[in-house]
Amino acid sequence: MVIFVLSLIVTLLVFIPGLGFRHGGATRWLNIGPLSFQPSELLKIGSVIIAAAWFSHVKRKIVEFKYGLGPLLLLIGIASLVLLLQPDTDTLFIIVLALIAIYLVAGGRWSHVIALGLIGILIISLLAFTRPYLKQRIATFVNPASDPLGAGYQIQQSLIAVGSGRIFGRGPGQSIQKFNYLPEPIGDSIFAVFAEEWGFVGSIILIGLYTMFGLRGYRIASKTSNSFGKLAVTGIITLIIAGSFLNIGAMIGVFPLSGTPLIFVSHGGTALFITLAACGIVLNVSKHGRQARNTVQ
Secondary structure, three states, X not given: OXXXXXXXXXXXXXXXXXXXXXXXXXXXXXXXXXXXXXOHHHHHXXXXXXXHHHHHHHHHHHHOOOOOHHHHHHHHHHHHHHHHXXXXXXXXXXXXXXXXXXXXXXXXXXXXXXHHHHHHHHHHHHHHHHOHHHHHHHHHHHOHHHOOOOOXXXXXXXXXXXXXXXXXXXXXXXOOOOOOOOOOOXXXXXXXXXXXXXXXXXXXXXXXXXXXXXXXXXXXXXXXXXXXXXXXXXXXXXXXXXXXXXXXXXXXXXXXXXXXXXXXXXXXXXXXHHHHHHHHHHHHHHHHHHHHHHHHO
């Protein structure tokens, strides 16, 4: 509870003039002296930890609304209120996926998740009419060529970069698109640069590494006897994998463009720092889970 409340308070600090600063049409960062910090990354972990703690506490009562779906909706509602004001729909989407994963692993009902998904689609449809940037993203996703020099510029340049890589790529450091063509080449668009330099083969290897990381993480969760540890690892791995594949999908036109980093690859100190700390939690759960199994044996 304390971690979640602290992460929520820190995230709200972006709305204080002089602390939060605006970039790319969103207020998502804090200025701390010479450093900048994106507090929504901390909110991801806070949301996962409080959900894991709650659902591991209620156990079988999760099938009841006041213990299961109700608290899940409350957490999603709190995160939505804070993140949509920034706006940061990408982080919100990732948090929702992680919370749903925790809910299901804890014993929640699929019927509730399906109903929640339908409600989510309705809300997104309504937001698309009230928030121009979201409507523009959807329109660009449906038809990237409609505005090649405006809203569709990044996805057009990204597809050119990915296609230029062909089978084996241009070679390390030989990307052309990263020079004055592709926006955010060391940030959001890093996968397009990677695909251009390493080609189809390198891209498949990178995607395979993320897949192996996810499978290993979920295996750790499945082998953990501690309920809180199981749910926390499930949420953390979902955060990392969902964020990474959302970035990759956006760069090849499978998903709408997002501002999420490619974890472990993109330039971004906050995301990397928080992710490494989260991986430390996963390793700790794995260590103690293995020790517990050895003791039983």
